[in-house]
Amino acid sequence: MILSADTIDNGTDLACDLCIVGAGAAGITLALQFLHHGLRVILLEGGSLKPDAAAQALYAGEVANPDLHPPTDRYRQRMMGGTTTVWSGRCIPFDPIDFAARPWLAQSGWPIDYEDVARWYPAANALCEAGDYEFSAAAALPDGMRPTIRSFAPEGFDGDRIERFSPPTDFGARYRARLAASEDVRVLLGANALELVTDPDGTTVRYVAVATLAGRRFGITAGHVVVATGGIETPRLLLASHRHRSGGIGNEHDLVGRFYMCHIAGTIGSVKLHVPRDYVWSGYERAEDGAYCRRRWTLSDAAQREHGIANGVLRLHFPTIPDPRHGSGPLSALYLAKPFIGYEHAKRLQNRGGGASLWLRHLGNVAREPVATAGFLLHGVRHRALAARKYPSVIVRPPGNLFSLDYHGEQVPNPDSRVTLDRTTDALGLQRVRLDWRYSPVDIRTADVALSLLDHALRRWGRGRLDYDPDSVAHHMLRDGAYGGHHIGTARMGATPASGVVDTECRVHGLNNLFLAGAAVFPTSSQANPTLTVVALTLRLADWLKRAFALARAA
DSSP states (O other): OEEEGGGSOTTOEEEEEEEEEOOSHHHHHHHHTTTTSSOOEEEEESSBSSOOHHHHGGGOOEESOTTTSOOTTSSOOOBTTGGGGTOOOEEOOOOHHHHSOOTTSTTOOOSSOHHHHHTTHHHHHHHHTOOSSOOBHHHHSTTOOOOSBTTOOOTTEEOSBEEEEOSOOOHHHHSHHHHHHOSSEEEEETOEEEEEEEOTTSSSEEEEEEEOTTSOEEEEEEEEEEEOSHHHHHHHHHHHOOSSSTTOTTOTTSOTTOSOBOOEEEEEEEEEEOSOGGGBOOSOEEOTTSOEEEEOEEEOHHHHHHHTOOOEEEEEEOOOTTOGGGOOHHHHHHHHTGGGSOHHHHGGGOOOSOHHHHHHHHHHHHHHOHHHHHHHHHHHIIIIISOSSOOOSOOOOOGGGEEEEEEEEOOOOOTTSEEEEEEEEOTTSOEEEEEEOOOOHHHHHHHHHHHHHHHHHHHHHOSEEEEOOGGGHHHHHHTTOSOTTOOBOTTOBOSSTTTOSBOTTSBBTTOSSEEEOSGGGOSOOOSSOSHHHHHHHHHHHHHHHHHHHHHHHHO
């Protein structure tokens, strides 16, 4: 059932077997696994079924360097479904090398193997509704997918890997009916966890203190508690729970909130190809299951080892939208429409100089290509705004086989990049967060090496070239700051308390009934968007909990 937390009387103590804090991708995935297990499950969601300004304001905090990180209430949604209510739907599994200890990268390596997560990827892919679990371009379509550039296979990259796209699935809307019909799972909306209260010795969470914006206060007593509130709110709750642990829960080694990772991303350079137009395909293809798929060039394991770099990918991309020299009416129409586009998508359309003359040049592009612009806008309405499975992103074929490169890469763990508590408090009295996001030299060097490898490959091929300024790589990769929406690593998994906040089962070290779900537990960030791995790792946790409950019943 789903009900408002304001229907719970003040001072009530609700008992359950499993309390899940947070109803985003991880929390909803976990709750779905216990719909018919005869256990009492309570799922707490701080927001409602729709966006609510007062609830969203609870995410506000401080950013140490606003030029490098968006405001803390952006790219996150405090409502049923969490950030899946606004995500693009990109689904990509991590690579085996992401789990390995890489001697050339400090703090790399997971205490579990790739296979420990890989077995859950197919089920996760199904929950995300990204079609078949097939991430090879050769096998995704009956005749294989078209190459990005015909007859071009750049050394140092794997060109067979693809990304698949969810419709995108809003977990709150998609799975709401199943949760509402359940007799085992109770969803409380507007229920904000303020503190995890442990026993005096700090080994067991006795109850979860909950408050609503309307003033209700009550507690949840649970046999097991899973915090699934994302990479920023998870450390916030752990640090705020300091009644019996002065530094907060799970923080004996000062690891909670550290190693905060996003991704490094940017668009750079110009790629000029001297091949027929039909030799190049930079867009999407649709698999028989309906999912949109797209190729990318992924840095090979060998290249990462040889150059001592992290993981990363390159895609052919249209020229930079704010620069009207691209001559594209559709791209200029996008630029002109930026006042009507949400923050998360408009951020990369910001005017970087030019004033009124820039707008006039964009208007000129639209005037020169009225048919192409109208077709582009119609495609957007039919295949994005109105389609059940949406076309994933803007794809515009630039004039003259002239492209830019889109880079998306791993950010390596950095203990100085962190989430802490601010001195100010929110409307519920909970300390707000302070984000100090920092990058490392290897993050930029990975992008630099990827570009250099592709540059050399094009030169050897002889039918194209890449023009870019190597000294500008850092500028282009950091121009828009940390890649929004990917909040990773702030409660990392480690084999010992000295190396991580949670153990290999995602249980907080030193506590017997507190678990964390979500990207906060990732020790590394990969080149991949985190959602698919969040869901897979949550399914793994659900399996462990089911077995634990079964053993307890049998005892």
